[in-house]
Amino acid sequence: MSERPTAAELAEAILEFLGGEILPTVTDQRLRFRTLVAMNALSIVYRELERLPAGDDAEQRELAAQIRSGEVPPGTLARVKRDVEGRLRIASPRYLEQYGEASSR
């Protein structure tokens, strides 16, 4: 996986949000403590993700460059759509539901 933002970059963004915007507004002592614990847990996730080997997007880069140069073999659209669908299964799985319906035009 190499898609930006990477999972580590997303975890980092959430950590900054919790620390910078949420924590300063939490006055309840118990909630404050639990927020700090959650941030600590998320920073474990962040560090673990950071240690993973970087993903390889060479195949997507090659395909993108090919299309740009005008080389679009038959079946390219179907293949690209499948790849995007795979990314959506992670980023926004429910989004795909609407395409099943007889709708939208």
Add this chain to the structure above:
Amino acid sequence: MIAEMRHALQSILGSDVSEPVLLAGGASKEAWAVDVGGQKLLVRRAAVGVIHRHTLSLADEYAVLEAAHAAGVRAPRPIAYIPDLDGREAFVMERLEGETIGRRIVRGEVPARLPVEMAEELAKIHAIPRERVPFLVEARLERMIEEFDEVGEARPAIELGLRWLRENRPPPREPVVVHGDYRIGNLVVAPGGLVGVLDWEFAHIDEPVRDLAFALVRAWRFGVPAKRLGGIGDAEPYVERYNELTGRDVRPEELDYWEVAGNVGWAIGCLTQMQRHLSGRDRSVELAVLGRLGAEVEYEICHLLERAAA
């Protein structure tokens, strides 16, 4: 800061200025509500350290708003441009009453005339004389590609979209003044209908049909995908009314073309928004996650291209 701002506003608008209240707003602009002698006003002010390419300065946005208002477009009445409001550029305009949250407009009771009113306002916008707003620049497909290349992410679906747009371009129309971000989320809507058109910072000179088709982009149907016009209705009454008023004869194929263009533009927009976060210019989870949600728009591009080929 609030006291300073109030004081500065008093020197321009008179002594009877209420304490400014910060409204929820975008990352690039602040919006403050103030009341001046019973008038409800809104102060749009630059946010700290944010400079965007390809969007208008507040001075130019104010000038566009003046031109739109003079052309009879339903838009907030411009009150004053302020080059330095407590250290930053700002302008003051009328604060319109109504719903501005796209999701609530779509999920609520939609005024029956809203699609037709959207066409009527757009026809007026496209009739604004270019010489009233000489600073507006003409858009080009190449600019979109430059922005995409600057982010440097490989996105085959966007490449397919760009290629299709190059190969299927309809005969060009005379460029006009366009709003540039004309969709449900940038309108003020009340039970009686369309109250005003907001957010003029993307105004430029462009193909009129691009502006017309922008409201059809699926990303802005707010969970009602079967209604092609922004989740509120079919495209046909909207386009028919627009044709009737402008004398243009926008064909369904042309609308389809610019719908694809709107999607490709927004797919690239998701990446440039993500880049604002990754580059450190504007750190924000919202911007970061757009980088991933752009896959939704890429999927829609593939869907539209498949249908065009069928």
